[in-house]
Amino acid sequence: MNTPSTPKPKAVVLLSGGLDSATVLAIARHHGFECSALSFRYGQRHSVELHAARRVAESQGVQDHRIVDIDLRLFGNSALTDTIDVPKNRPMDQIAGAIPVTYVPARNIIFLSFAIAMAEAMDCFDVFIGVNAIDYSGYPDCRPSFIKAFEDAVQLGTKTGVEGKPIHIHTPLIELTKADIIRQGTALGVDYALTHSCYDPDPEGHACGSCDSCLLRKKGFREAGVPDPTRYAAG
């Protein structure tokens, strides 16, 4: 997108340490952006995904990786931050259906808000997020209509938007299947062994293999015809 002589435009990439955001980071870099990464310590029940985010950022040469502490446990009401059990071995049609208990109230709204704040403070007009409306159709904050409406609100509610330099929210994965995402990331050299998707890893960080996120990840590698480098818990 850019010739070597022009300075690279900056982008803020939301990086969870999962397969999707690792791919988004690679796509943003491929499009010529100088990427800053933003991750959250948000009261997840495990910190494995933050370690993964650090490894992914490092492996892709990100110089500026910020980790924001926010405590969503204060609000609770999600299997990812609360004491609700993570569902296991659900059939695919159930995963793609109703909003799951792993939905964290307004999580992407909060994450995007921080990304916008970071972008605005550093004169950057591009934010990338790895939301996906295919595999996660149950999450309302992963749908194109939400992202578009949020982008509109941000344009009206920020200094940079009012001054005619709106922040664009890029969602390069939004219409892709997990297999498509894995194929694209593999072509861009993403090392998926560094990423973590499981909602319920064991104490050593091995994936459980049976939560919604593990099932979607396994299926994705299988359909992409790419070897799955994930370390699953024994048994």
Added chain:
Amino acid sequence: MNTPSTPKPKAVVLLSGGLDSATVLAIARHHGFECSALSFRYGQRHSVELHAARRVAESQGVQDHRIVDIDLRLFGNSALTDTIDVPKNRPMDQIAGAIPVTYVPARNIIFLSFAIAMAEAMDCFDVFIGVNAIDYSGYPDCRPSFIKAFEDAVQLGTKTGVEGKPIHIHTPLIELTKADIIRQGTALGVDYALTHSCYDPDPEGHACGSCDSCLLRKKGFREAGVPDPTRYAAG
């Protein structure tokens, strides 16, 4: 709004400890809401306003007051969170004009996101915020168009919105002058001596009397014909 026999509907009220949000809390209570308050420790240069928020919540009988830690200093670029000087003794037309250095990138977007998360987690469909488009016309995130667009995004991006129970963002002060706000709050029994507006208080918490916020507050009391209970720094 409610008869005594029905349980009161819940509301989340963003409470900064300033004059505006103290008035909003009184208005929400007057309309029959059982109010939970939400405040932020966001890297403000002073903590006087959080003390004020606690006093205001207590004085209005709020049982559930949550304070969320978020560090906007991570992003900087505002006189309220950074080392930029707070402007003093500016004429009113300048205050109402361009976006001031006290603008914190995406602050209301972040605050509203947390309020939405809190509301959604507690099955509450009403959020109150004391934004005002008259005195603070320089802040893009205080304008009706932004609030409406944000509300639309939230409806699309939350479980509760998708399920047909959208969260409404109430902005009862948005078209009022500071004098109107003070008159309304005084009629509802708000004790403005408990509130704090100054951007740059002295170490004892006295208001400076010359920052934009102090100037607007003084003018408001003057125009409302209500005695100003603010403790200003000597000199």
